[in-house]
Amino acid sequence: MALSDALRAEFEELCTHYPERRAGLIPALHRCQDENGGWLTPEILEDLADFFGLAPVDVYGVASFYPMFRLRPVGEHVISVCHNISCALRGAEALLEHICERTGARPGLDGTSPDGRFTVLRVECQGACANAPMVEVHGEYHEDLDPAKVDRLLAELQSGAPARGAR
Amino acid sequence: MAPKMPWPTYLLDRVGLPDSHKLEVYRQHGGYAALEDVLRKPWKPEEVTAVVKDSGLRGRGGAGFSTGLKWTFMPDPAKDGRRRYLAINADESEPGTCKDRVLMEKDPHGLLEGCLISAYAIRAEAVYIYVRGEYRKSLAVLQAAIDEARAAGLVGKGILGTSFDCEIWMHMGAGAYICGEETGLMESLEGKRGHPRPKPPFPAGYGLWGQPTTVNNVESIFNVPFIVQRGAEWFRSIGTKGSTGNFLCGISGHVERPGVYEVPMGISARQIVEELAGGVWKGRKLKAWFPGGSSTGMLPAAAIDTPMDHDSIKNAGSMLGTGAMIVIDETVSLVEAEYVIARFYEHESCGQCSQCREGTQWLDQILHRIARGHGRVDDPALLESLARGMAPAKTICALSDAAAIPTLALVKNFAAEVQEHATTGRLPAGCVSILAAQDLQEAHA
Secondary structure, eight states: OOOOHHHHHHHHHHHTTSSSGGGGHHHHHHHHHHHTTSOOOHHHHHHHHHHHTOOHHHHHHHHHHSTTOOOSOOOSEEEEEEOSHHHHTTTHHHHHHHHHHHHSOOSSSSOBOTTSSEEEEEEOOOSOGGGOSOEEETTEEEOSOOHHHHHHHHHHHHHTOOOOOOO | OOOOOSSOOOTTTTTTSTTTTSHHHHHHTTTTHHHHHHHHTTOOHHHHHHHHHHHTOBOTTSSOOBHHHHHHTSOOTTTOOSOOEEEEEEOOOSTTOOSHHHHHHHOHHHHHHHHHHHHHHHTOSEEEEEEOTTOHHHHHHHHHHHHHHHHTTSSBSSGGGSSOOBEEEEEEOOSOGGGGSHHHHHHHHTTSOOOOOOSSSOTTTSOGGGSOEEEEEHHHHHHHHHHHHHOHHHHHTSBOSSSBSEEEEEEEESBSSOEEEEEETTOBHHHIIIIISOSBGGGOOEEEEESSSTTSOOEEGGGTTOBSSHHHHHHTTSOOTTOOEEEEETTSOHHHHHHHHHHHHHHHOOSSSHHHHHHHHHHHHHHHHHHTTOOOTTHHHHHHHHHHHHTTTOSSSTHHHHHHHHHHHHHHHTHHHHHHHHHHOSOOTTOOOOSOSSGGGGSOO
């Protein structure tokens, strides 16, 4: 993906919010990742380096520092499962195992199901502690989960219906 | 969302209203009146700082430092003509903490009004609200609120027809706990890795882009319009001598009704657990609890009558932190619980300081081997020795302390359980594992 003119225009506007251009880098990485189906290719990082006037290794250094940026391909639906303390106390591990069995994806080096539909990730605290356990999919939080609710969520994702946050 | 409390409340009073996020609703409930008063009277900036300082408001982001005192560290504008910034720390990432999100999603204008008054007090020309990247709803709601406020002449040039100019910009983080540390936050806002800066210089002298900057937590700033309108004396009438006002207590873990509750400083922890959160779930017994997030030391059940204020919790051997209580029942191995937390700090260490980079890995690995039944007899002593090498204040920032403190609390407050777990290799009697069935599956992708 070369940066589209629309994204370039958006990032030019973004840079006006700050006295220095590179402050727009992290928000720009987010936009590119969203546009590219959930991960950042080496080409995107190079394009952004060019846009911000930075060395590619500098942009890579930033992108690789932040857990939300994915530098390897991901499945169609990325399911981030919180495994931190408040969720772990309310069954996050059993929930994660259930999700792995249903999707065929397992957190690890790859984490993507053989059919490419799901990537399952372990993530740290998402700030939904009073509504544990939780997962995040496509930017939406799904909270107070149990296996039945997860099955409904997965069915919605499988059918292509937009998965709404269970708030 | 905000049940009626048996004491006077103010922080969550608007969150249950229909369309509470809209400017119109906010104004109907007295919103922006404090800003109007400050700008039209007009108050001097130093007067705003003075009332906030006199109120005794202590930062709600974890450290509990006086908000007003922090503002006085900003240089005298007569002698230092540089640009000045206010950064709002909305990188809520301390495990157990989920309170700022409620304010941002349900009462965004309350935060914006607090930002504007605070920016006026420290003479900041712009406010950056740094929201953790996962909080997409908070980002969207706040951005819509800023757009509304700008259209109404409340943000930008000549606010409310006065000479006060102030911009408010949203900024999206990307999932790193370390960016909740104020200098890590500033580096991240500048588009870099979130590596905390050595201090001094402090942000008030050398902050965002090298300019004078103050960093405050969302809930701290949310208190400001109330203090300006109702006065320092009113604020000091709530809570204790050393910890004033109400605060948002997020309670999670093994209680019947986890949630975010507005409580006065000094309320007993027991009252929060039993009356607000419905007690320990499933009729079980309390085993341990964190008073204010995962970096505060775990306390035993016997300490549950401790008042929730900075001094009392400190005397009990822990910290009030973010006021996020995590409750653990009798079925949980505390080694397992602490392992989950050590794993988190290992993942989040930025790697600059060796004590933290190496220390968090060792804590993670040793707690892991005890939890998995491969502990050694001297592991508890080793944990303590390592933790003492990581804190206090041995590193650029407090992440190392945040990992060491709960480890030290574990080996001190629950010494017998930890020793027995390490020696026998078995979960304590009556405990059920909270970890994955297979230990090879615990890694992050």
